[in-house]
Amino acid sequence: xxxxxxxxxxxxxxxxxxxxxxxxxxxxxxxxxxxxxxxxxxxxxxxxxxxxxxxxxxxxxxxxxxxxxxxxxxxxxxxxxxxxxxxxxxxxxxxxxxxxxxxxxxxxxxxxxxxxxxxxxxxxxxxxxxxxxxxxxxxxxxxxxxxxxxxxxxxxxxxxxxxxxxxxxxxxxxxxxxxxxxxxxxxxxxxxxxxxxxxxxxxxxxxxxxxxxxxxxxxxxxxxxxxxxxxxxxxxxxxxxxxxxxxxxxxxxxxxxxxxxxxxxxxxxxxxxxxxxxxxxxxxxxxxxxxxxxxx
Amino acid sequence: xxxxxxxxxxxxxxxxxxxxxxxxxxxxxxxxxxxxxxxxxxxxxxxxxxxxxxxxxxxxxxxxxxxxxxxxxxxxxxxxxxxxxxxxxxxxxxxxxxxxxxxxxxxxxxxxxxxxxxxxxxxxxxxxxxxxxxxxxxxxxxxxxxxxxxxxxxxxxxxxxxxxxxxxxxxxxxxxxxxxxxxxxxxxxxxxxxxxxxxxxxxxxxxxxxxxxxxxxxxxxxxxxxxxxxxxxxxxxxxxxxxxxxxxxxxxxxxxxxxxxxxxxxxxxxxxxxxxxxxxxxx
Numbered sequence: 001x002x003x004x005x006x007x008x009x010x011x012x013x014x015x016x017x018x019x020x021x022x023x024x025x026x027x028x029x030x031x032x033x034x035x036x037x038x039x040x041x042x043x044x045x046x047x048x049x050x051x052x053x054x055x056x057x058x059x060x061x062x063x064x065x066x067x068x069x070x071x072x073x074x075x076x077x078x079x080x081x082x083x084x085x086x087x088x089x090x091x092x093x094x095x096x097x098x099x100x101x102x103x104x105x106x107x108x109x110x111x112x113x114x115x116x117x118x119x120x121x122x123x124x125x126x127x128x129x130x131x132x133x134x135x136x137x138x139x140x141x142x143x144x145x146x147x148x149x150x151x152x153x154x155x156x157x158x159x160x161x162x163x164x165x166x167x168x169x170x171x172x173x174x175x176x177x178x179x180x181x182x183x184x185x186x187x188x189x190x191x192x193x194x195x196x197x198x199x200x201x202x203x204x205x206x207x208x209x210x211x212x213x214x215x216x217x218x219x220x221x222x223x224x225x226x227x228x229x230x231x232x233x234x235x236x237x238x239x240x241x242x243x244x245x246x247x248x249x250x251x252x253x254x255x256x257x258x259x260x261x262x263x264x265x266x267x268x269x270x271x272x273x274x275x276x277x278x279x280x281x282x283x284x285x286x287x288x289x290x291x292x293x294x295x296x
Numbered sequence: 297x298x299x300x301x302x303x304x305x306x307x308x309x310x311x312x313x314x315x316x317x318x319x320x321x322x323x324x325x326x327x328x329x330x331x332x333x334x335x336x337x338x339x340x341x342x343x344x345x346x347x348x349x350x351x352x353x354x355x356x357x358x359x360x361x362x363x364x365x366x367x368x369x370x371x372x373x374x375x376x377x378x379x380x381x382x383x384x385x386x387x388x389x390x391x392x393x394x395x396x397x398x399x400x401x402x403x404x405x406x407x408x409x410x411x412x413x414x415x416x417x418x419x420x421x422x423x424x425x426x427x428x429x430x431x432x433x434x435x436x437x438x439x440x441x442x443x444x445x446x447x448x449x450x451x452x453x454x455x456x457x458x459x460x461x462x463x464x465x466x467x468x469x470x471x472x473x474x475x476x477x478x479x480x481x482x483x484x485x486x487x488x489x490x491x492x493x494x495x496x497x498x499x500x501x502x503x504x505x506x507x508x509x510x511x512x513x514x515x516x517x518x519x520x521x522x523x524x525x526x527x528x529x530x531x532x533x534x535x536x537x538x539x540x541x542x543x544x545x546x547x548x549x550x551x552x553x554x555x556x557x558x559x560x561x562x563x564x565x566x567x568x569x570x571x572x573x574x575x576x577x578x579x
Contacts, residue, residue: 002323005561007447009568010331010343088298139298169306171317224305230313237319270319275327 003271014276018249018287028055028070035068043069073250077103077177077201079155083146084186086172086199087157089136095129097136099144102177102201105154109136113147113158115165141167143197143205163187167197169228170207171240175247177202181254188255192262194235198253206239208232234270238262241273242282249283256293261286299513307514311499316511322504323554328447330565332455340456344448347508348438350382351445353430353452357459359473360427362418370417371427372406374399376445382437391434397534398432398445405446405491405522405530412453412490412524420464423471428456439509442520446493447562453490454566457482491524492562494555496547498539503547505554519544521551523559528552 028034034046034053042048045057046068055061057072079085079101090106091098097109111124111132136142143164144157159165177200180186186198189209197205208228228236242261246253264285268278299307310316320326326347335341338354345351360371376399378391385391406412417426430452432445460481465472497507497518507515516537522530531548533539539547 002321002557005325005557006327007330007561007565008327009565010329013329088300137300140300141303167300167302169302171306172303224301227309228306230315233310233313233315234319237315237317241318270315271321271324274318274320 006275008276014280016249016276016280016283018251018280018283025060027058027060027073029058030054030056034061034070039066041067043067045070045072071178073178074176075178077101078153079103079107079146079149079201081146081149083200084143084197085146085155085157085201086141086143086167086197086203086205087201089138089140089142092133092137097132099142099157101155101157101199102174102203103153103155105152107146107155107157109142109144109157109159113156113160115160115162136166141172141205143167143199146200167205168207168223169226170205171236173204173206173240173243175202175204175243175253179247179250179253180204181252181257183254188258190239190255190259190262192235192239192259193232194239196239196255196258198255204243204253206236206243208236237270238265238273241265241270241279245273245279245282246286248276248279249287251283251287257286257290260289264289299510303510304514307511308500311502311504311511316504318508320506322502323550325506325554325558326508328444330447330451330562332451332566332569339458340452340454342448342451342455344444344451346438346440346444346447346506348436349440349444350434350436350438351441351448352433352435353445353448354433355452355456356429356431357456358427358429359419359424362422362425364422366414367422368418369409369414370425372403372412372414372417372430373427374402374406374430374432374449376402376432376434378434378437382434386434386437394441397532398441401442401493401520401522401530401532402430402432402446402449404532405493405524408524408529410489410524410527411522411529413486416486417458419461419473420466420471424464424473426458428453437509439512440495440506442493442495443506443558446491446522447558450487450490450492450562451566453485453487456485458485489525491522491529492555492559493520493522493530494551494558495520495534496551496554498537498543498547503543503550505550519547519551521548521555523552523555 032055036052038051047056055070059070059072062069062071085101087099087101089097090100095111098106099109101107144159146155147158148156180198188196195207195210242265261282265282272278314321329345332342335354339357340355343352376395378386378395380387460476462474462476495518496503497515499515517535520532
């Protein structure tokens, strides 16, 4: 039985804010005066105008000693060395792949910074260059780590670990990079039967549980024959919708918040989680549980 | 945006399982948001947001001379603008083909007098008529353009107010039209039967409606069905693949059923709009 088609009026739009009468940092809009005193230094996201320091992006103020900067709420991804990212191959070039990582410039994945099948210490020959498209081709998704940041902001990636490599069957969700919380690990095997890779660049990959990470070869093999069973598919769909709900309410994404949102969402069916009211409800309940955690 | 084979496989198996990536069934729509009367200098306007697809439609009216072959009818013209903001693919002339396709599908869907009665737009037989310019702006593109455009157009036409003609002076070849002074003396158009389009997308062996951008990538072909009242007004096929006759009939049936549900949902929403309601989402 198909669900009812929902067309709602914009005047009935739900408020997505989840603030539980707690203090929220002030959000500066572009052109807004941050301070009129001139003893401060001008950081990222600010400019000076007639002796006043003003915000050039919409975001929250951050201060380190005398340096004031504004961190934007929405922006492209600014890479840092060591970040875990999820990206999509856009181009195969000589000795390198170009990867879309949601940053201003396409990132590069060099042939010399991937683990090729058949042993780690192997010389890269001309044949390998000719075979590059068989390893990774346009459209393929990979997980990788930022190896280097060039002066123009472009990133150089590497997949020299068994954790990284080509991604198999699953779903990609795109969120703002600022919503992904930095933590020790960005690979989460959730106890509910699904794995999540929270890319620092705002690309989130959801797939079935990776049973044994030792077994994976960081490889270039995809199993296209395997059919994901219904139950796991529902879990993946639910996590996807929960992440969308948290994103809509601008909540930070990390393993606990996703897990809580998943548990709070269980009273709704998966397609019901597309309805704005349900999304806000899940976000508010999650926020509530997270704040309880802080108090305890 | 290209998808990798594994993602396509995941989408494909989901469609077969009747549990799509976001949990919807094959015949489910994503929730939509509609506002009308948001362009103050247009005669009628609407904005529709379907997930990431964002459509703005404005209707403008001018006095024109009817076509000689249909002297008792008004005119309606569709113009689609694919803004490069919507997707980088539309940059330069990239969106032109799609724009022409959408506008020609719309005009063929609206061409029948059973779908939209142009005779009401005639002012003076063979001399003067109203011409409706329907301008469609695609602000964001997240799949399923045809459905969203047709709903937005229907809502904008519903919202359109045609000025009331007070009197007509005929002096030889000169025809002078006097429009009522009162700004609010207008008549609404009858759009009860205006067509609603449904894209039926074939993925694997099954057909789905309301595909998102990823699902559109996986489909081999799709059929756009325009339904007005209880009749088909236009059928248009997109994509590379060809359809087996039985599949075509199946997708026509599916499209017809869904279009009726979609039309009902739209009318329900439109009937909630009060005439002097505040515009937009800022309360």
